[in-house]
Amino acid sequence: MTLEASLRGIVGSAQVLQGDDLAAYEVDWRKRWHGRARLVVRPGSTEEVAAVVRACAAHGVAIVPQGGNTGLVGASVPDGSGTQVVLNLGRLNRVREIDAANLTMTVEAGCLLQSVQEAAQARDLLFPLSLAAEGSCTIGGNLATNAGGTQVLRYGNARELCLGLEVVTADGQVWDGLSGLRKDNTGYDLRDLFIGSEGTLGIITAATLKLYPRPAAVTTALATLAWLDDAVAFLALARARLDAALTGFEVMNAFSLELVRRHFPQLAQPLPPAGWTVLLEQSAGDGATLAAQRFEDLLADAFERGLIADAAVASSLEQSGAMWHLRESIPLAQSLEGLNIKHDISLPISRIPAFVRSTDEALARAVPGVRLVDFGHLGDGNLHYNVQAPEGVPADRFLAEREAEVNRIVYDAVTAHGGSISAEHGIGALKRDELAQRKSPVALGMMRAIKQALDPHGRMNPGRVL
Ligand code: FAD
Ligand code: ZN
Numbered sequence: 001m002t003l004e005a006s007l008r009g010i011v012g013s014a015q016v017l018q019g020d021d022l023a024a025y026e027v028d029w030r031k032r033w034h035g036r037a038r039l040v041v042r043p044g045s046t047e048e049v050a051a052v053v054r055a056c057a058a059h060g061v062a063i064v065p066q067g068g069n070t071g072l073v074g075a076s077v078p079d080g081s082g083t084q085v086v087l088n089l090g091r092l093n094r095v096r097e098i099d100a101a102n103l104t105m106t107v108e109a110g111c112l113l114q115s116v117q118e119a120a121q122a123r124d125l126l127f128p129l130s131l132a133a134e135g136s137c138t139i140g141g142n143l144a145t146n147a148g149g150t151q152v153l154r155y156g157n158a159r160e161l162c163l164g165l166e167v168v169t170a171d172g173q174v175w176d177g178l179s180g181l182r183k184d185n186t187g188y189d190l191r192d193l194f195i196g197s198e199g200t201l202g203i204i205t206a207a208t209l210k211l212y213p214r215p216a217a218v219t220t221a222l223a224t225l226a227w228l229d230d231a232v233a234f235l236a237l238a239r240a241r242l243d244a245a246l247t248g249f250e251v252m253n254a255f256s257l258e259l260v261r262r263h264f265p266q267l268a269q270p271l272p273p274a275g276w277t278v279l280l281e282q283s284a285g286d287g288a289t290l291a292a293q294r295f296e297d298l299l300a301d302a303f304e305r306g307l308i309a310d311a312a313v314a315s316s317l318e319q320s321g322a323m324w325h326l327r328e329s330i331p332l333a334q335s336l337e338g339l340n341i342k343h344d345i346s347l348p349i350s351r352i353p354a355f356v357r358s359t360d361e362a363l364a365r366a367v368p369g370v371r372l373v374d375f376g377h378l379g380d381g382n383l384h385y386n387v388q389a390p391e392g393v394p395a396d397r398f399l400a401e402r403e404a405e406v407n408r409i410v411y412d413a414v415t416a417h418g419g420s421i422s423a424e425h426g427i428g429a430l431k432r433d434e435l436a437q438r439k440s441p442v443a444l445g446m447m448r449a450i451k452q453a454l455d456p457h458g459r460m461n462p463g464r465v466l
Pocket of ligand 1: 029064065066067068069070071072075076089109110130131132133136137138139140141142143144145146147148149150198199200202203204205331332424425461464
């Protein structure tokens with residue numbers, strides 16, 4: 001029997017897509033990676049996923065797991081060979097259980113992140129993972145990339161929010177590792193191997209996630225400042241004053257907000273342009289009045305110390321949403337401006353001002369007129385340090401001619417400052433060769449041994465990560 005026929009037998013003809021139906025599954029969100037799939041299969045249950053994996057294994061066919069296809073490193077679309085099967089998890093979208101007393105929920109991998117948040121909210125609980133793609137990315141994709149987002153400072157990244165997994169292994173067995181246990185020291189942590197593995201070790205079909213009480217009062221503000229040193233000092237002050245109530249601390253450079261102004265002129269920007277703008281958020285468990293006072297005191301103190309020049313505090317949920325909308329419009333505004341060279345880097349927070357100062361200068365010397373879209377999660381030491389072509393230079397030419405040189409300048413500086421070349425987006429195809437250059441041979445050797453043990457025939461998302 002052909003692979004096509006056996007897959008139709010497993011999932012039904014309507015869920016095996018071929019020909020013209022494949023286009024949306026073959027190109028990534030940034031439209032940077034265009035592949036060709038043999039077919040797309042959309043199983044509706046864990047058992048169907050396992051049967052699909054066994055059928056592909058029997059035919060020696062490689063699988064690209066795909067959730068919402070919002071990944072940014074070219075790992076969720078097939079390569080150009082036309083031989084790979086895209087296994088899309090979108091139909092595994094049930095919330096299986098919410099255990100309010102244990103503060104956990106068990107959901108299937110294809111649930112949209114936003115649906116997971118809403119299911120928690122409906123029980124007056126919080127699932128804190130939060131990112132601009134939440135309306136289209138899936139929890140399976142979030143775990144496979146160990147996504148970060150805007151509340152890592154307080155709640156951790158996807159890894160820290162996950163207690164258990166259900167996984168279909170590369171040979172088509174089901175591992176039921178779903179558990180709501182916060183403590184479980186029974187040998188190697190298999191869950192943590194699959195989190196962040198970008199579909200290269202197995203397929204996540206469900207997860208048990210941590211929930212939190214919903215905060216009683218959320219306060220959001222924007223503040224402008226001249227330079228990043230002040231932002232780092234302001235962050236330290238905010239942590240000291242607000243402690244665990246500080247749930248967000250984002251920075252945006254002037255050019256990233258200028259791009260938002262250019263491409264989304266309808267979005268009001270409450271503060272005049274400045275070198276840097278911080279978006280900070282407090283989520284407090286205590287009363288709104290007390291929390292608001294503490295927040296006002298923090299801003300007044302920062303102003304007095306000369307750390308911030310100006311601030312605007314949201315006085316309604318709507319205004320708070322508008323502030324976040326500004327921040328979250330940066331990725332879209334920069335893609336409307338044209339493809340750029342993305343760097344999702346992390347550094348010790350203390351080193352960020354020196355890194356930005358010297359790398360901005362080095363890039364300006366190498367590429368006169370270069371434009372830097374620099375924004376990100378300062379509270380986690382994570383910058384999206386993106387390099388846009390000089391005004392008037394076509395983006396495709398800029399990438400073709402300068403990408404290697406720009407990456408070398410940025411990643412050499414990241415290494416020199418003790419940072420990482422991927423903070424939250426992963427490695428995928430985009431940074432695979434860079435990883436091979438920069439990770440220690442010992443670490444790479446252990447990673448290859450794990451890959452060999454769990455996917456000996458190299459059929460799970462080949463060519464990604466390693
Ligand atoms: P996909 O893109 O479909 O897949 C991503 C990877 O996971 C691929 O390697 C794929 O093979 C694998 N995969 C997917 N599902 C499974 C599964 N069930 N089992 C095994 N492997 C699987 N990321 C952040 O961390 N923080 C941010 O703040 C952030 N902001 C973003 C903003 C925008 C506008 C966009 C477009 C992306 C952003 N991202 C961010 C990127 C982020 O990686 C994704 O949005 C998200 O985590 C991927 O989920 P997905 O379902 O779209 O996965
Ligand atoms: Zn981010």
